[in-house]
Amino acid sequence: MTGRILRNLYLAALALFIAMPMLVIVVFSFDANRFPALPWGGFTLNWHREALADAMILSAMKNSVIVSLGTAVLATVLGFSAAYLDYRYMFFGKRPLMLAVAVPPAVPVTILGMAMLAALSRTPMFGTPAGIIVCHVAIAVSFSMALIRLRLGELGPDLEAAAWNLGASPLAALWHVVIPFCKPSLIAAFCLSAAVSFDEFMVAWFVGGVNETLPVRVLNLLQGQVNPKINAIGTLVLAISLILVTLAQRFARLGGAGKETA
Template sequence: MTKRTGSIGDTLTLLSLRGWAFIVFAFIFAPIVSMAAFSFNADRFPSLPWAGFSLTWYEQVFADPMIRRGLVNSLLVALAVAPLSTAIGFLAAYVDHRFQFVGKRLYMALASLPPTVPVVIMGVAMLTFQGRIGLSGTLFGIIAAHVVISAPFAMVLIRMRLAELGPDIEAAAWNLGAGPWATLREVVIPFCAPAILASIFITAAVSFDEFMIAWFISGQNETLPVRVLALLQGQVSPRINAIGTLVFTTSMLLVILAQALAFRSKAGRR
């Protein structure tokens, strides 16, 4: 059967499937779209009719020193977390790929554990632990906590790429006179480059969005999501829409970049 032939029944099925997909996506994206739309609304209340285009809320967001500081904190943390957790994730994945050892399954289970721990528990644990070692309330504390939860994402991404490396490629490098370090530098890392970049973006996004743990341990050094909650608790302001749109756009951009890199690396080979 070719695509062209088909009864009215087939057409109806196709149409209703499309309709269903549309409804699902609308349900998911409607709040985000309306948030973005109202962030440009001149009226201070999020209601129709639309009162006209305005950048007031964005101006106010950027004029607020607390929000600015939150944004800067979030960016600094994400900037530090992305390379750190990617490096740790890479090493964890490479150890799994390269070596056979007793307790390897336990090692892999432990390495992938952090994102499965409920964030509230993780937040409380981080707060008590970091409070003891005097790290609580500092940006370093948030960075450390975010590295813990985002490194497993990096590990999974890079591990998938390493699985495509094939058993002969590294051995071929050794065979041609490259020692283990030269092989890592000239063969393994370049081969994993797309996954490494993708994981830099993903871990940045994970950190940039993360609220719960940051809320527990950030103290005076609020990150942007923590500041948003503080704002929400005080008043309902259209500035929230503006911040939300900014955060959403940033995260989406990072995730899309990561996806594009991961996809391109798959399509390019073989």
């Protein structure tokens, strides 16, 4: 019995530790104190208003939306290609290709950012949202491929073969059978890729140049004076991340049920 109580206490402490920073951001974005402190200084929406009036924050927000949407679309398409390739075919060079897709998240973003900056600095993409997108896709495709590959594992050997047997060409079977079957995981991959891109700040900081995304704006604000606007943007950023990740989980789980056949 005491074991049980201790266990639950420990789990609660862990949950609190993990949730604490996010709670602090959200709660103190509504605090009237200029610098978050106890006691609570009263409820205000000032910081949110100020943040939304800040031109740099607005432009960062615009960049973030462009970058994460672009990343999500491309990473989902490329992630599906890689997943289907891995699921269906055996070919020379498959292992290195799959490694090139899977490994990027395992490389520290500082090094990745430096390498991508070195490579992009001689191209016109440097300092543009497009430059951030191509780099983010290279990272996010790993997550996208993993989610879609899991779903493909549930496809079962017969469904696609049945389509061929009924006269569908490989491309037609892909379009009419495999992609509809993978739809939940495609949505999940889209949301997760968007979330990965939306939160990434090192690579975006290195290759984005003057085009800041929201997390880069936060990073730059952090290096300056204490600024209550950070809490306000933070609340927004966390809300968007939370929605994206929750959606990704919902759809990925839908795929996990593996009952419906689209």
